[in-house]
Amino acid sequence: MRAIAQLWLLPSRQMPLLGALVHLLWLAALACLALITPHAEGAAIGAGLLAVGSWFWHLGLATTLRGACQPETFLLPAFRRRLAAFGLADAVTWVGLPALLALAIGVPHAALGGTLLLLAAAMGFAMGVERWISLLFWPLLVLAGWMPGLASAVVHNAIESPLTLPLLLLVAVLLLRLSLHPMLQITDRPPDTSPLEGLSVGRGATTDAAPRRSALGRRLEGWFDTIAQRALEQALTRYRQQPTAARRRTLVRRLLLPHDNALAILLRMAIMAVFATLYVVVALHRRPFHASVVGAYAVLIALARFPQIGRGMQRMRPNLADLYLTLAPTTRTQYQQTLADALLVLVPTGTASALAYTVLGIVLTHATQPWLMLLVTLIVATGGGLVALAVHLIGPQNAVGRQWVNAAVLTGTMAMYWAGVGLVDALGYVFGGGLLALVVLGFGLGVWFAAQREYRRREPCFDAPLT
Amino acid sequence: MTTLLSFPAQPAAPVSEPAPVLRVQGLRKAFEGRQVLCGVDWTVPAGRVIGLLGRNGAGKTTLLRCLLGLAPVDAGSIELFGAPMTEPGGERLHRVGFVPQGFDLFPWMKVRAYLDFTAAFYAHWNHALAARLLDEWQLDSKQKIGRLSQGQRQKLAIVRAIAPEPDLLVLDEPVASLDPQARRAFMGELLALMGAPGKTVIFSTHITADLERADADIALLRDGRIQFVRPLAELKSRLCHAVLSRPAGWTTPPAMPGVLKARVAGASLHLLVEDVPTERLHQLAKDEEASLRIEMPTLEDLFVELA
Numbered sequence: 001m002r003a004i005a006q007l008w009l010l011p012s013r014q015m016p017l018l019g020a021l022v023h024l025l026w027l028a029a030l031a032c033l034a035l036i037t038p039h040a041e042g043a044a045i046g047a048g049l050l051a052v053g054s055w056f057w058h059l060g061l062a063t064t065l066r067g068a069c070q071p072e073t074f075l076l077p078a079f080r081r082r083l084a085a086f087g088l089a090d091a092v093t094w095v096g097l098p099a100l101l102a103l104a105i106g107v108p109h110a111a112l113g114g115t116l117l118l119l120a121a122a123m124g125f126a127m128g129v130e131r132w133i134s135l136l137f138w139p140l141l142v143l144a145g146w147m148p149g150l151a152s153a154v155v156h157n158a159i160e161s162p163l164t165l166p167l168l169l170l171v172a173v174l175l176l177r178l179s180l181h182p183m184l185q186i187t188d189r190p191p192d193t194s195p196l197e198g199l200s201v202g203r204g205a206t207t208d209a210a211p212r213r214s215a216l217g218r219r220l221e222g223w224f225d226t227i228a229q230r231a232l233e234q235a236l237t238r239y240r241q242q243p244t245a246a247r248r249r250t251l252v253r254r255l256l257l258p259h260d261n262a263l264a265i266l267l268r269m270a271i272m273a274v275f276a277t278l279y280v281v282v283a284l285h286r287r288p289f290h291a292s293v294v295g296a297y298a299v300l301i302a303l304a305r306f307p308q309i310g311r312g313m314q315r316m317r318p319n320l321a322d323l324y325l326t327l328a329p330t331t332r333t334q335y336q337q338t339l340a341d342a343l344l345v346l347v348p349t350g351t352a353s354a355l356a357y358t359v360l361g362i363v364l365t366h367a368t369q370p371w372l373m374l375l376v377t378l379i380v381a382t383g384g385g386l387v388a389l390a391v392h393l394i395g396p397q398n399a400v401g402r403q404w405v406n407a408a409v410l411t412g413t414m415a416m417y418w419a420g421v422g423l424v425d426a427l428g429y430v431f432g433g434g435l436l437a438l439v440v441l442g443f444g445l446g447v448w449f450a451a452q453r454e455y456r457r458r459e460p461c462f463d464a465p466l467t
Numbered sequence: 468m469t470t471l472l473s474f475p476a477q478p479a480a481p482v483s484e485p486a487p488v489l490r491v492q493g494l495r496k497a498f499e500g501r502q503v504l505c506g507v508d509w510t511v512p513a514g515r516v517i518g519l520l521g522r523n524g525a526g527k528t529t530l531l532r533c534l535l536g537l538a539p540v541d542a543g544s545i546e547l548f549g550a551p552m553t554e555p556g557g558e559r560l561h562r563v564g565f566v567p568q569g570f571d572l573f574p575w576m577k578v579r580a581y582l583d584f585t586a587a588f589y590a591h592w593n594h595a596l597a598a599r600l601l602d603e604w605q606l607d608s609k610q611k612i613g614r615l616s617q618g619q620r621q622k623l624a625i626v627r628a629i630a631p632e633p634d635l636l637v638l639d640e641p642v643a644s645l646d647p648q649a650r651r652a653f654m655g656e657l658l659a660l661m662g663a664p665g666k667t668v669i670f671s672t673h674i675t676a677d678l679e680r681a682d683a684d685i686a687l688l689r690d691g692r693i694q695f696v697r698p699l700a701e702l703k704s705r706l707c708h709a710v711l712s713r714p715a716g717w718t719t720p721p722a723m724p725g726v727l728k729a730r731v732a733g734a735s736l737h738l739l740v741e742d743v744p745t746e747r748l749h750q751l752a753k754d755e756e757a758s759l760r761i762e763m764p765t766l767e768d769l770f771v772e773l774a
Contacts, residue, residue, distance in 0.1 A: 002587035014575050072567055076588040077560040078767065123544035184555055188538055333651070 003078075007086040010066040011057070018060045026094070027301045033101050043107040046098070050117055054094045054123035055137075061090075062128025062179065069183045080184060086244030093123050109159065121171040129179035138278055158269040164312060223267060228258035255314075260349055265429070269356050273302065277364060294361025295373040296417050297353075299381045302354035302387050303413060307406050310392035321462035336456045343393065347385040354381035375429060376420040379437050383444030384413035390451030394458070416440050487551060487566035488513045488635050488667045491533060492556040494543035497529060503529050505691030506543070512633075514664060518678035518694070519671040521688035522774045525626045527671040528568055530688060531639050534669075535565055539569055547635075551640040561590050566638040574613030577607055578623060582630070590630040597630040599706060600656065604649060618644040625653060629660055638670035642677060654680055685766070687773055694773070699766060708764045708772075709748050711736040713757035723747075728772050739764070 012019025036042025063081075073079060099114030105115070128134040144151040146348035158164040232254040239247040253260065259268070313320075320339075329335035358377045362370040387411045395405045420440070424432035487510045494507040503526040511517055520526045527662065532538040534545055536554040538547040545552040546561045566744035573581055578601070586592040595653075601608055604622045615623065621644040628636060636657075642650045654677055661668045678685065679699065686696040706727070711717075712735045720736055729736065736757070740748070745761065752759035764772070 006587040009580075013580055013621060069574065070572055071532070071555075072565065072572060074536060074555040075537070075560055075563060076585065077558065077590070078556075078586065081586065082558070137740055186537060305684045 003076075003082040004089060004290070007083065007330045008089070009067065011060045012072050014067075015060050015062050022057040023051040025049050025056075028102065029053065029442075030098060033098060033107070034105070043113075046102075047113050047117070047412075050094070050098055051120040054121045056125030056195060057094070058121045059128040062125045066129050066183060071186045074186060077243060083393070084341050091118065091121070112159065112165060112168075115165050115172070118173045118346060119168050119175075119405040121447065122175040126175040128180040129183055133178060135191075135278075143414045144227060147341065156329050170221050181414075194382070195390050197275040208299060219272070224264055227261065227264045227267065227387060228254070231261035231263070242446055249338065249341050252327070252338055253345055256342055257345070260345060265349055265353070269353055272353070272357060273360055277360070279352065289363070291369075292373055292376075292418075293366035293375045294365055294367070295358045295421075296414060298354045298357035298377055298414060299384060299417055300359060300410065303384055303410060305350055306385070306388035306392050306409075309343060309346065309389065310395060310402050313393070315396060317462050324460060324462070332460055333456045335460055336419070336458065337452075340393065340455050345391060346389055347382060349380060351381040354378075367454075371429065372421065372424050375433050376417060379440050380413060380417045383407065383416065383440035386441075386444035387412070390447045394451045410458035481765055484509060487511055487546075488548060489669075490546040491534065492544050493770075494532055494533060494545065495529070495541045496526070496538070497541055497598040498529075502691060504533070504540075504597055507688075507691070507693055508701050509686065509693045510694070511667060511669060513667050516658075516661065516668045516683040517686050517700075518675075518681070518683035518772055519686050520589055520673075520678075520774060521671070525688045525774070526691060527688055528564070528639050529592055530610045531669070531671060535563065535637060537565075538658070549637060560630065564631060564636040565637075565643045566621075566624045566628045566632035568639040568643070570612075572612075572623040574611065576612050577608070578612060578615070579608035581612060581623070582608075582627065585627050593630050593632050596632070596660075600626045600629075604650065618646065618649065620651060621645060622653075629656065632660065634666055634670045636666070636670075638668070638672075640671055640673070643670060649668070650674070650677070650774060657681070669745040675770055685769075689707055689742075689774055702766075702769060705762065706739060706741050706764060706769060707743070708762040708768060709738045709740055710762070711738065711741075711752055711755060711757040712760070713755065723751060730772075739769075 029046040032042045032046035032049060036045065058224060095117045097115055098117065099110055102110035102113060123133075123137070232251075235247070235251045235254045239251050258264075324335055327335060329338065354377050355374060358373055361367070362373060367373055386404075391405050391409060392402070396402055416439075417438075420432075420436045423436050426432060427435065489509070489511040493502050494509075495502070496504040506642040507530060517528050519531070529538060533540050534547070534552065536552045548557065548562065550557065559661060572754075573584075577586070582597055582601075586594070586597075598627040600622075604626070605620060605621050606622055606626070612620065612623065621641065625638075625641060628638070642653060648703055651728065657668065658681060660666070666749045668681075668683075682691075682699055684698050685702060685759075714734060715734045716734045720726070720738070723738075723740075723743070725740045725747075726738050729738040729739055731737075748759055748761060763770075
């Protein structure tokens with residue numbers, strides 16, 4: 001029993017705010033069910049609150065367990081059995097009790113509601129363990145957006161069908177199987193990638209969780225590694241032939257950012273193109289649809305890379321001492337400048353990616369103003385990239401601070417994007433575009449030069465980060 | 468020039484020995500085609516302290532992790548407390564403690580919360596021992612694990628492993644990050660705790676002085692196999708290091724039964740010999756017209772020569 005209680009406490013210890021909020025939601029949902037139901041839409045409100053709370057709780061729970069389920073943890077006596085018992089208790093709390101309460105007070109479709117709650121929990125858990133599982137729901141979104149009438153008819157008929165309940169249960173079980181199987185398996189830990197690189201789409205890998213890759217993920221990683229190795233060897237050969245400052249900078253880039261060479265960028269764009277196509281297909285079939293959204297999304301994807309730099313540079317600090325000794329700079333400022341120069345390549349890389357995704361979006365959506373989208377994307381992605389790199393290089397070191405800074409950069413960039421679309425639309429390419437470039441690039445370059453100056457001024461830090 | 472001869476087979480174990488804690492047969496393990504363990508056969512009797520020695524990359528960590536089911540194996544069988552160990556499970560885990568080489572679990576958890584979490588899974592947990600060790604080793608129970616130094620994390624991993632008072636304690640380079648005081652304190656605790664009858668310790672280390680202090684049995688892992696397991700005292704009493712020197716130097720070492728390793732360095736021939744009487748060595752020196760110096764090797768000397 002104590003072990004089950006400890007397992008239940010685990011996510012709340014890691015994410016106390018989440019723990020408190022979702023349990024308040026649970027209480028509120030049960031209160032709605034018990035107190036409001038006879039008079040109003042209490043059941044619907046309660047079910048909604050429970051579904052949202054359950055989804056978030058299980059997402060958090062999965063994130064915690066994903067980090068906890070390392071091979072060493074399986075040495076805890078009866079860990080799997082106790083985990084299963086905890087799972088049962090959790091299902092009773094989030095599904096069984098509310099469903100029983102609903103049945104007792106005569107809420108219609110209580111069994112179906114209970115099954116949907118189980119599905120919400122399973123979805124949250126599965127998405128927390130394996131991020132790619134969220135992609136499985138995209139076809140449903142496409143269907144709902146494309147043919148809302150059909151979707152509505154399907155839902156209506158499903159409520160009446162006796163097959164719905166077992167089918168939903170089956171989906172929930174399948175989701176749990178998909179997420180639990182890799183988590184409970186003991187495998188050899190794959191070698192870590194560079195902390196500055198993130199091959200996953202979300203780039204949100206936590207440091208306490210072992211990198212978990214599917215067969216396709218491992219294959220892609222293998223391709224990226226082969227390309228990175230070749231690029232590094234080429235840079236090394238060129239540097240040996242003629243050791244210029246530019247070639248030295250390229251060499252440092254190949255070391256710090258192994259997956260930011262031309263071939264790897266193309267490969268990443270090809271992979272992202274698949275997801276971008278999916279997104280556009282989803283977005284296309286929603287009314288009203290604004291083609292410029294594609295450009296905004298492309299800029300967001302390009303900027304998603306920069307938070308990794310903040311996290312990665314921190315994690316890499318002990319290893320950077322080795323680089324420092326290898327480069328043997330005359331002054332510390334020179335070393336800091338070398339790093340800043342090496343990382344600057346991320347800005348044109350990000351802009352090129354954003355433009356490529358925008359072109360793809362333009363083709364897929366048959367956008368009516370392709371040049372406007374391209375111009376605004378070019379300016380905003382460059383300006384946003386400069387600001388993002390600047391703030392992640394010298395910004396806050398703690399996770400919360402970084403998230404706030406990141407949110408501010410993303411919000412500002414999006415504001416600039418939409419303002420830019422309006423400005424160019426109203427004033428034309430020359431005046432509108434010129435004004436936008438002046439403001440955005442001026443601000444971006446100003447922030448970047450100031451950050452670079454600050455970064456140069458700072459002493460290099462090689463201390464291991466406190467987790 | 469170095470010639471390494473195969474180590475003589477161990478004498479047959481007495482029939483009345485208790486059931487072994489661990490029995491490994493034909494264990495094989497490869498990483499991406501690189502064979503690390505090439506058919507390990509190893510039996511660990513109960514009540515012994517075993518020092519697993521091997522050079523860097525010899526596969527000590529891999530072997531220890533395979534033994535506990537923490538890494539999948541390619542072939543072979545492992546029995547822990549008499550039952551197959553395909554993956555960690557069963558009541559026997561109450562009897563096993565493990566200190567990994569690196570401890571990076573739950574960085575967001577506080578020390579006290581982590582120990583509470585772990586203790587909840589064990590049928591027996593010596594709270595007094597855990598509290599005393601936290602106090603003596605100056606581990607702040609309110610500190611987050613992520614904010615502990617590497618050495619402090621290692622201490623925490625040791626506390627966590629020995630608090631359930633396991634019958635088998637497996638330690639993977641447990642003292643690598645500890646300062647000399649902490650290392651001595653740890654060895655003292657380890658010997659006191661595991662000195663009880665039936666308690667078994669397997670630990671890999673490069674600090675041979677600790678193994679000497681523990682009077683451990685030495686298991687040498689080389690070329691993916693356990694080359695030998697011998698009590699340290701027996702190794703020291705039966706092996707010696709003979710240095711034969713002559714101005715003409717040596718082209719090939721002379722053949723002689725009992726030579727485990729022969730190495731020519733300038734005008735000297737270094738022989739690591741087992742069970743060779745001193746008279747026989749003097750006779751050899753006389754036959755080869757060389758001077759003879761006999762040294763008693765330390766465990767570190769033996770490790771350097773044999774690993």
